[in-house]
Every structure is written in structure tokens, then in C-alpha cells.
Amino acid sequence: MEWRHKDLLGLAELTKEEIELILDTASSFKEVSTREIKKVPALRGKSVVNLFYEPSTRTRVSFEIAAKRLSCDVINIIADTSSVRKGESLVDTGKNLEALKIDIIVLRHNSSGAAHLLARNVGVSVINAGDGWHEHPTQALLDIFTLKEKFGKIEGLNVTIVGDIAHSRVARSNIWGLTKLGAKVCVCAPKSLLPIEIERLGVEVFNDLDEALRDTDCVNVLRMQLERDEKTIFPSSLDYFKQYGITMERLKKLKRNILIMHPGPLNRGVEISSEVADGENSVILEQVTNGIAVRMAVLYLVTQARETIKNEAHH
Amino acid sequence: MRLIIRNSRVIDPLNNIDGIFDILIENGIISKISKEAKDRFDKVIDATNRITLPGLIDIHVHLREPGREDKETILSGTHAAAKGGITTILAMPNTDPPIDSVEKVRLVKEIIEKNAKIEVLISSAITLRREGKELVDMTRLKKEGIVAITDDGSSVDDPQLMRQAMLEAKKKNILVMLHCEDKSLSLKGVMNLGFISTCLGLRGIPKEAEFKRIERDLNLAKETDARIHITHISCKESVELIRKAKKEGLSLTCDTAPHYFSLTEEDLLDFDANKKVNPPLRTKEDVSAIKQAIREGVIDCIASDHAPHTEHEKEIEFENAEFGTIGLETELAVAITELIEPGIISWKELVRLFCVNPSYILGIEKRSLSPGKEANIIILDPQKEWIVKKEDFLSRSKNSAFLGKKLKGKVECTIYKGRIVFAQENEVYSNERVR
Ligand SMILES: [Zn+2]
Ligand SMILES: [Zn+2]
Numbered sequence: 001m002e003w004r005h006k007d008l009l010g011l012a013e014l015t016k017e018e019i020e021l022i023l024d025t026a027s028s029f030k031e032v033s034t035r036e037i038k039k040v041p042a043l044r045g046k047s048v049v050n051l052f053y054e055p056s057t058r059t060r061v062s063f064e065i066a067a068k069r070l071s072c073d074v075i076n077i078i079a080d081t082s083s084v085r086k087g088e089s090l091v092d093t094g095k096n097l098e099a100l101k102i103d104i105i106v107l108r109h110n111s112s113g114a115a116h117l118l119a120r121n122v123g124v125s126v127i128n129a130g131d132g133w134h135e136h137p138t139q140a141l142l143d144i145f146t147l148k149e150k151f152g153k154i155e156g157l158n159v160t161i162v163g164d165i166a167h168s169r170v171a172r173s174n175i176w177g178l179t180k181l182g183a184k185v186c187v188c189a190p191k192s193l194l195p196i197e198i199e200r201l202g203v204e205v206f207n208d209l210d211e212a213l214r215d216t217d218c219v220n221v222l223r224m225q226l227e228r229d230e231k232t233i234f235p236s237s238l239d240y241f242k243q244y245g246i247t248m249e250r251l252k253k254l255k256r257n258i259l260i261m262h263p264g265p266l267n268r269g270v271e272i273s274s275e276v277a278d279g280e281n282s283v284i285l286e287q288v289t290n291g292i293a294v295r296m297a298v299l300y301l302v303t304q305a306r307e308t309i310k311n312e313a314h315h
Numbered sequence: 316m317r318l319i320i321r322n323s324r325v326i327d328p329l330n331n332i333d334g335i336f337d338i339l340i341e342n343g344i345i346s347k348i349s350k351e352a353k354d355r356f357d358k359v360i361d362a363t364n365r366i367t368l369p370g371l372i373d374i375h376v377h378l379r380e381p382g383r384e385d386k387e388t389i390l391s392g393t394h395a396a397a398k399g400g401i402t403t404i405l406a407m408p409n410t411d412p413p414i415d416s417v418e419k420v421r422l423v424k425e426i427i428e429k430n431a432k433i434e435v436l437i438s439s440a441i442t443l444r445r446e447g448k449e450l451v452d453m454t455r456l457k458k459e460g461i462v463a464i465t466d467d468g469s470s471v472d473d474p475q476l477m478r479q480a481m482l483e484a485k486k487k488n489i490l491v492m493l494h495c496e497d498k499s500l501s502l503k504g505v506m507n508l509g510f511i512s513t514c515l516g517l518r519g520i521p522k523e524a525e526f527k528r529i530e531r532d533l534n535l536a537k538e539t540d541a542r543i544h545i546t547h548i549s550c551k552e553s554v555e556l557i558r559k560a561k562k563e564g565l566s567l568t569c570d571t572a573p574h575y576f577s578l579t580e581e582d583l584l585d586f587d588a589n590k591k592v593n594p595p596l597r598t599k600e601d602v603s604a605i606k607q608a609i610r611e612g613v614i615d616c617i618a619s620d621h622a623p624h625t626e627h628e629k630e631i632e633f634e635n636a637e638f639g640t641i642g643l644e645t646e647l648a649v650a651i652t653e654l655i656e657p658g659i660i661s662w663k664e665l666v667r668l669f670c671v672n673p674s675y676i677l678g679i680e681k682r683s684l685s686p687g688k689e690a691n692i693i694i695l696d697p698q699k700e701w702i703v704k705k706e707d708f709l710s711r712s713k714n715s716a717f718l719g720k721k722l723k724g725k726v727e728c729t730i731y732k733g734r735i736v737f738a739q740e741n742e743v744y745s746n747e748r749v750r
Pocket of ligand 2: 467
């Protein structure tokens with residue numbers, strides 16, 4: 001199995017084998033972070049630009065550490081402080097970075113499809129670090145990696161994603177990845193937060209949380225953003241917590257070894273209680289640790305692919 | 316000047332002609348259609364294995380001039396039309412400023428006079444500045460020669476005002492062309508609402524935005540007896556409403572655009588904004604319904620909704636990109652590929668859709684190849700396969716939803732008023748062969 005893509009734009013376009021390759025590569029990189037000297041020379045001399053049009057310290061820092069552990073140079077461009085706010089188009093910004101001979105752009109953008117747009121306009125690798133409501137592939141990969149570490153396999157697991165599915169790129173990427181690997185996926189949300197025809201992605205849809213969680217091995221709790229979107233009715237945070245909050249009370253009725261995941265940052269008391277977030281079923285901090293290994297794997301694989309493509313073109 | 320087109324398959328439904336003939340053109344007028352004409356000529360076009368049709372009519376074209384000459388001009392747009400085999404177009408009035416007064420019609424006429432390579436007919440807005448608040452002066456505009464009114468780009472939301480517009484148009488015998496969209500339903504949507512919009516995380520436009528507005532306008536037309544034409548219908552529900560209205564005897568017509576019978580929402584999986592159009596690309600089921608409606612004559616004609624946009628308005632984030640695709644240079648080939656090749660319609664029916672019916676809708680002289688008529692003629696190679704490429708477009712904009720697609724059938728020569736206004740650069744049309 002060889003990785004052939006210069007970019008990682010989403011899990012929708014990957015095969016089961018390609019996802020497994022990323023997970024396996026991540027496993028071998030995980031050990032690096034436990035060493036005294038947390039660095040390998042795999043990407044020495046390469047440069048990564050974190051191009052972030054949305055503030056996200058977590059994802060940015062995770063990519064930055066991952067790159068540095070591969071001996072790669074990192075430049076951070078945050079939308080507020082650079083020319084990107086002064087009306088330069090995404091494609092122009094990308095072409096400029098390419099002219100600066102960087103190797104990889106890690107893009108976070110508020111528009112769905114932004115990573116696709118950039119990737120088809122530049123020769124450098126593009127890694128999607130979240131685009132609008134579309135995909136957030138490295139988040140889903142680290143969720144799946146954590147799940148696989150705990151259960152040894154993905155096939156046959158019951159995973160429930162709870163929260164604002166309609167506006168969640170984490171949900172979409174998880175659904176694509178998990179269903180490809182053979183997990184059974186349930187989504188649970190109030191009707192107004194479920195996108196149309198979501199069941200056609202091969203998931204079971206619930207409005208009632210207790211019903212959704214009955215046989216679940218893992219709950220992935222989405223961050224609830226209680227901001228207004230035209231035509232979407234959001235419940236109040238208290239109502240939401242009552243109906244969809246993951247609490248100790250609920251947890252007691254579920255499988256004893258159930259895993260609690262959350263992509264962060266947490267809204268304690270809105271989608272999850274502190275007891276659960278900090279309790280023994282929670283793997284939230286392990287997710288953060290695994291994020292480094294997964295992102296190292298992705299940075300490494302896209303670079304390899306680009307070099308293979310380059311070599312083939314020379315022959 | 317005597318020009319002869321030798322040995323092509325001539326198709327002209329109004330004269331019930333479909334056969335191999337020579338067409339003789341004298342001083343811009345068709346003088347004879349015969350077998351092996353033996354007269355003397357100034358110029359011979361050997362059109363063996365080619366098809367000759369009357370020039371096509373496209374009743375929905377955005378030429379962008381005045382105001383957005385960076386997207387298209389009357390010169391570049393009519394050049395593109397000629398390349399696509401079109402010899403008459405109806406220009407949409409949503410220019411900058413919009414065409415909503417006699418003065419502005421005169422301004423456009425002047426440019427047409429100077430620069431147009433083919434016939435350009437003018438339409439006016441329904442409301443001043445296309446704001447949906449106050450009607451234009453239809454009496455004066457009609458005198459100035461406009462052939463239709465339309466607020467295309469949007470719909471007149473106020474039903475009372477729309478009703479008034481129809482009454483007025485009925486009195487003056489003006490065609491009302493309707494872009495049916497209820498903005499309170501389409502909102503900030505950028506593609507069809509459904510499974511694919513869910514996958515892509517993009518805001519959806521429900522079909523209701525189109526067909527609910529069609530429903531309203533059909534009722535108003537029933538009440539006012541105005542002559543209406545519904546443009547760019549895209550979905551099954553719209554087809555059904557129009558089919559029913561026609562059965563009930565309402566005198567209305569409608570068109571669809573080539574992208575609505577050839578592309579679906581699934582073509583957006585790569586987030587290519589060149590396929591972002593309004594109304595949006597729908598589902599496979601809708602495409603079949605549109606095709607069937609074309610075959611059954613529920614849809615009267617095909618129009619491109621040629622909507623040029625610059626690259627910096629298209630090669631940006633999908634949600635921020637402009638709506639629209641160019642279409643003049645591909646519409647005939649898409650129709651050949653998607654409708655003739657699979658046997659959905661015949662060549663004669665194609666000519667009805669692109670030529671006979673549009674002239675009927677606009678109330679202009681019927682297009683045919685009858686002797687005595689102006690020679691508006693196209694010659695095409697029905698077997699020629701080609702790939703749609705950016706660099707081949709004559710349109711100033713390159714935003715085609717069909718980029719990279721393989722199409723069948725290519726226009727080789729377009730003759731307008733007896734003059735060659737477009738010809739492929741090959742030996743048949745080069746000067747050496749002119750005798
Ligand atoms: Zn329109
Ligand atoms: Zn239009």
C-alpha cells in the first residue's frame with residue numbers, strides 16, 4: 001500500500017486501505033513523542049505553513065508540534081495579522097507561498113471547499129485543517145486512532161456522534177472514516193441540527209439521546225456553538241444540556257468501558273458535564289496526544305507522495 | 316456575390332426539408348435550394364457530410380455591456396454566439412445600469428449597431444433599476460423595439476406589482492419573461508438542497524424556491540391572460556406545474572438551459588464554482604424529467620443563460636463565487652451529445668427547440684431556409700468530437716460548467732445575412748478553396 005495523494009482534503013475521497021495506512025504510520029510516529037529527544041529527521045529541510053483563516057490555537061499548535069518533531073520548519077499565518085484580510089484571494093495567497101518554495105500548506109478556513117480550491121491551484125501539498133461545515137480529516141483520524149488503540153479494531157464498533165451535526169465538519173469526517181472502516185455510526189441531535197438526508201451516509205439517526213446511546217461503545221460529543229444562524233433554531237444551553245448533555249447519570253446506564261471523546265474546546269455544562277469530561281471514561285486528553293502522531297503521519301505521507309510524483313515526472 | 320453550400324444535409328422543419336441539397340445564396344439572400352446547382356459562383360463551400368441548419372436563436376444571454384465589459388462585451392459575446400451557431404440572441408437587461416428606459420435602450424442599440432456580429436434583440440427590465448418597486452414605461456419601451464420584459468436575476472416579489480406588470484404587458488402585447496425564485500426560500504443557498512449539500516457542508520436551495528414562485532406566476536397569468544415565458548426551469552416539480560397549466564389551456568412557454576439536462580448536483584463534489592448556477596444543478600431524477608419534458612414538447616426551447624464572470628469572481632470559495640456559466644459556445648454541442656445522440660429528439664426537433672419555437676416565443680419572423688429569406692445559416696460537423704477547453708472560448712469569460720467535458724458536434728461556419736461571421740480554420744473555409 002502506497003500513499004498517492006499530494007493533499008489530504010477529506011476522508012470522503014479516501015479508501016479504507018488509505019485510512020488504515022495513515023493510522024499505521026501514525027502508530028509508528030507515536031513513539032517519537034515519548035523519547036528524550038522528541039525529534040526525527042524525516043522532513044528536515046522542508047517547510048510547513050499553517051494558514052489559518054479561523055482562530056484555532058489547538059489545531060494550529062498540534063500541527064506545529066507535529067511538524068517540528070519531524071524536523072520541519074513552521075511558519076504561522078493567522079488571517080487577522082496578514083495580508084489575507086486586505087482582500088488577497090486564497091488562491092493568490094497560496095501561489096505566493098508556493099513561490100516562497102514552501103512544501104506544505106495546512107489550511108483552516110471558514111468556507112466549505114476552501115481546501116479543494118487551494119489544492120487544485122497550487123503544486124504544494126495542502127492539508128485540510130477544517131473547512132466550513134465540510135471536513136476536518138485529521139480530527140476524525142485522531143478520533144479513529146484513539147478508538148483503535150482502545151478497542152484494537154474499528155469494525156463492528158458502535159459509535160454515536162452527539163450534537164450540531166448540521167454545522168459540524170468533525171461529524172462529517174468521522175462518519176466517512178468510521179463507516180469505511182466498518183463501524184456502526186449513530187448521530188443524535190435535535191431535528192433542527194440534523195442536515196437533510198444525513199441517513200444516506202449510512203448512519204442511524206436519533207433525536208432521543210438515551211435511545212441513541214443504548215449499545216454505544218464510544219460517544220463523540222461535539223462542541224455546541226450556540227450562535228445564531230439564519231433559519232436554524234438553536235435550543236438554549238440549559239435546555240440543550242438537559243436533553244443532550246452527557247452526564248454521569250446517563251453514563252451509569254451505559255456500557256462500563258464506554259469511551260467519551262470531544263474534539264475540544266469543551267463547553268462544560270453545555271454538551272458535557274465536568275464529571276464526565278474529567279472522569280475515567282474520558283479519553284479527551286489522549287485524543288490531544290494522538291493528534292500529534294496522526295498529523296506527523298499526514299505531513300510525512302503527503303510529502304512522500306509529492307516526491308514520488310516529482311520523480312515519476314522526471315523519468 | 317454568389318455563395319454556394321454544396322452537398323450538405325439540409326434540415327429545415329418549416330419547409331419540411333431533410334435531405335442532401337445545395338444552398339445558393341445571392342447578395343445575402345437564400346435564392347435556391349436544389350440538387351447539384353449548376354450556376355456560376357463566387358465562392359463554394361464543400362459541406363459534404365455536414366449538416367446545414369437555419370441560424371439558432373438564444374433567448375437568454377447576458378452580454379454585460381454596458382457596465383461589466385471586463386466580463387463580456389457586445390462584440391465578444393456576439394462573436395462567441397457566432398462560434399456557437401447562434402445568429403439571434405435576446406440580451407438580458409441586468410446590465411449596469413440596467414436597461415429600464417428608452418434612453419438606455421438607445422444606448423445599447425448604438426453599441427449593437429457598431430459592434431454586434433449577429434442580431435441582438437433587446438429586453439427591458441420589468442421594474443425600474445430591477446428593484447421590484449415601480450414598473451417601467453412599457454408603452455415607450457415597446458415603441459423603441461424591445462421584445463420582452465424581464466427582471467432576470469431575480470423575481471418580482473410583490474405579487475400585486477407582478478399582477479400589474481402582467482396586466483400592462485397584456486395591454487401592450489409584450490412578452491413577460493420570468494426568472495422564478497422565491498428569495499425567502501433560497502436565502503443564502505449556493506446549491507441544491509439535498510444529500511450532496513449535506514455531504515459538502517454547503518447551504519442548500521430547496522426546489523420550492525423555484526416551483527412555488529412558478530405556481531404564483533401561473534396563477535397571475537391565468538388571471539391576467541398575459542403572455543408569459545418561464546425561463547431556466549430546472550426541476551421535476553416545475554415541469555409538472557407547467558405541463559398541467561398547458562393542458563388547462565394557459566398560453567405560456569418555457570425554456571431550460573443545457574446544464575439542466577446534462578449535469579447534476581453530484582458534479583459539484585469537486586467544489587468547482589464554474590458549476591455554481593442559479594437555479595442550482597439538481598438531481599438525476601430532475602435531469603430525466605427535464606429530458607422527458609423536452610421530448611414531449613412541455614419545454615418549448617433551449618436557452619443558454621450565458622452568464623459570463625471573471626476568474627476572480629469564480630475561482631474563489633464556493634459560497635462567495637458568482638452564480639452562472641457561459642453557454643453560447645457549447646449549447647448546441649451539449650444538446651447534440653445529450654439529446655440527439657441518445658435518441659431523445661431528432662434533428663428536426665432540435666431545430667424547433669433552438670430556432671422555430673424561440674422565434675414564435677419572441678414574436679419575430681419565423682426562421683427557415685425558404686428562398687427569399689435572409690441567409691442565416693450554420694454548417695456543422697455532427698460527428699466531430701471535441702473537448703471543452705478554456706483557451707478555445709471566444710467569450711471574454713471562461714467560466715464554463717463544461718470545461719474538460721467531451722462533446723459531439725461542432726459548428727464549422729456561421730453565416731449571418733449572407734456573410735460568414737465565423738468559420739473554423741480548416742481547408743474547407745480557407746481562401747484557397749474559394750473559387
Ligand atoms: Zn435567471
Ligand atoms: Zn439569466
